[in-house]
Amino acid sequence: MRKFDPANLKLVGSLLVLVFLVASIAIIVKLTPEQRSVRPKAAVVSAGPNSCGGFMNNASGPGGASVSWTNTNGAMSSDNNWATAVVNAGTASTTYYLEALGCGFSIPAGSTINGILVEVERHRMGANATDQSVKLVKSGSVVGQEKGDLSTNWPLADAYRSYGGSSDLWGTSWGSADINASNFGIAFSGNAGLPPEADEILYVDHIRITVYYTPPPPSCSNECSASGAKQCADSTQYQTCGNYDADSCLEWSSSVSCPSGQTCSGSGVCSTSGGGTSGGGTKPGGGTKTGGGTKPSGSTGTLTTLQLNISVPYLIGGTKISVMMGSLSKEILVLPDKKDYSLDVKEANVSLGSSTTVVVGGNKTLIKKIQVTPTSESTAVNVGDLILGDITGDNKIDDKDTVSLLDSLANQTSKGDLNADKATNSLDWAILLAHFGKSGDL
Numbered sequence: 001m002r003k004f005d006p007a008n009l010k011l012v013g014s015l016l017v018l019v020f021l022v023a024s025i026a027i028i029v030k031l032t033p034e035q036r037s038v039r040p041k042a043a044v045v046s047a048g049p050n051s052c053g054g055f056m057n058n059a060s061g062p063g064g065a066s067v068s069w070t071n072t073n074g075a076m077s078s079d080n081n082w083a084t085a086v087v088n089a090g091t092a093s094t095t096y097y098l099e100a101l102g103c104g105f106s107i108p109a110g111s112t113i114n115g116i117l118v119e120v121e122r123h124r125m126g127a128n129a130t131d132q133s134v135k136l137v138k139s140g141s142v143v144g145q146e147k148g149d150l151s152t153n154w155p156l157a158d159a160y161r162s163y164g165g166s167s168d169l170w171g172t173s174w175g176s177a178d179i180n181a182s183n184f185g186i187a188f189s190g191n192a193g194l195p196p197e198a199d200e201i202l203y204v205d206h207i208r209i210t211v212y213y214t215p216p217p218p219s220c221s222n223e224c225s226a227s228g229a230k231q232c233a234d235s236t237q238y239q240t241c242g243n244y245d246a247d248s249c250l251e252w253s254s255s256v257s258c259p260s261g262q263t264c265s266g267s268g269v270c271s272t273s274g275g276g277t278s279g280g281g282t283k284p285g286g287g288t289k290t291g292g293g294t295k296p297s298g299s300t301g302t303l304t305t306l307q308l309n310i311s312v313p314y315l316i317g318g319t320k321i322s323v324m325m326g327s328l329s330k331e332i333l334v335l336p337d338k339k340d341y342s343l344d345v346k347e348a349n350v351s352l353g354s355s356t357t358v359v360v361g362g363n364k365t366l367i368k369k370i371q372v373t374p375t376s377e378s379t380a381v382n383v384g385d386l387i388l389g390d391i392t393g394d395n396k397i398d399d400k401d402t403v404s405l406l407d408s409l410a411n412q413t414s415k416g417d418l419n420a421d422k423a424t425n426s427l428d429w430a431i432l433l434a435h436f437g438k439s440g441d442l
Helices: 006-030 072-076 176-180 398-412 426-435
Strands: 045-051 055-056 082-088 097-101 112-125 130-138 142-143 159-165 186-192 200-214 230-234 239-241 262-265 267-270 305-311 319-325 327-332 341-345 356-361 368-372 376-383 388-390
Touching: 055 072, 055 356, 072 082, 072 097, 072 200, 097 130, 097 200, 112 130, 112 176, 112 186, 176 200, 230 262, 239 356, 262 388, 305 319, 305 327, 305 356, 327 341, 356 376, 388 426, 398 426
Parallel strands: 230 368, 305 376
Antiparallel strands: 045 200, 055 097, 082 200, 097 186, 112 159, 112 200, 130 142, 130 186, 230 239, 262 267, 305 341, 319 327, 319 356, 356 368
């Protein structure tokens, strides 16, 4: 018989991941253009299981209850320090609700609650003990569908029983504030059957809750200020401000070429060189149009410094961004709490008054091109927001990036870490969701 080699197991696991990725790519390739335009769904994540911090008797229910719990905080953790209810022989056998509240959740505002799972560790001493009632507590009131199992006897040794699940809302609507509230929790009651012939003891050692939710996509921010406004993408192309994707924010369109023989200048205006007006509406003094790379009369000197204003929404750590101008290529470290950066560009040898294109982006952000005509040695350039999500580096956020992020999640690599928090997780998926379908400047 061949000896088992643990390395073979690792090889099989790698092959299974590869098969999954190939299958995913095959499915994506077969999608119609309409299907490809559908944005990916946000990933469902979980919080918990959380233990609750406050336990008490609720004598208001269930109906017919008369037996109190003692040592109620014994159900705070699984440590064989039980909350107990003693049902004396010949007496009523239903316990009050053992309420567990203050479960310490911090679900992000705007999340969609998908399901709630409750687990109760309990056992009995005696012939009979079953659930009487298991419900949730919302805003301090017992609510929702009944989950108690009145027919199954509790075990004689501690064991967890699950109620609800990842897609079970217990017949009630929930918001993040309901779950995060200190008066959210569970109400749990037991029953020792008919008035027992001998004393019965019900034990609860631990109650814990897990909440499943879909986090909200990151809020968007405008890339441009007014719908219909224009800007030059380069000397022969312009862009128009508008809403071109599924969110509510404004962004620049893809670049559109000027008519043949025309160049772009000023506020995205295409005109014929030497034909009168240009972007700003006024022809520079010497009759030579700016924006075409020719220095107008009266401008002397060379550009030495770019004062860049850059932001990257949803960035948590630092990321290196490329800045290119002509043959010059440099990197700057962009940080989440900083927007202003100074870059030495003397090596580019750009004359004042000459039109040049500054290309900014890369490293999982889409490329932005800004047409600049420097009039002083230190010139300000408002780059604005750089859009995260281009994992594959092809200057668009599409199905390929979705596959790359899934691969990174499966193998826990840094490739899918969009927000630079040193982890690939649901936050990166939410960023991809928010920017899916966008592309950079050509």
